[in-house]
Amino acid sequence: MSEILKELRSLSDEKIIEAHDKLAQHTQVGVNHYLSEIARREQHHQTEVMLRYTKWIMIMTPVVTVATIINLVLVLKLF
Numbered sequence: 001m002s003e004i005l006k007e008l009r010s011l012s013d014e015k016i017i018e019a020h021d022k023l024a025q026h027t028q029v030g031v032n033h034y035l036s037e038i039a040r041r042e043q044h045h046q047t048e049v050m051l052r053y054t055k056w057i058m059i060m061t062p063v064v065t066v067a068t069i070i071n072l073v074l075v076l077k078l079f
Helices: 005-010 013-024 031-078
Strands: none
Touching: none
């Protein structure tokens, strides 16, 4: 028997993993089990890449802004 949704949501990650591992000992899996895990890992990898790109953009934005301001000041001094 399963928990009601409210109880399930109140469980800690450790309790959910423990319940999963206990049930998994008596469960047969099919191909979709492994395909889902591959898809989950690919999504995790894509998320990590996007986070690296986001950090790079966060660093480069002030650098480009400062360079643009310096360029503008230099151009205005010529006039």
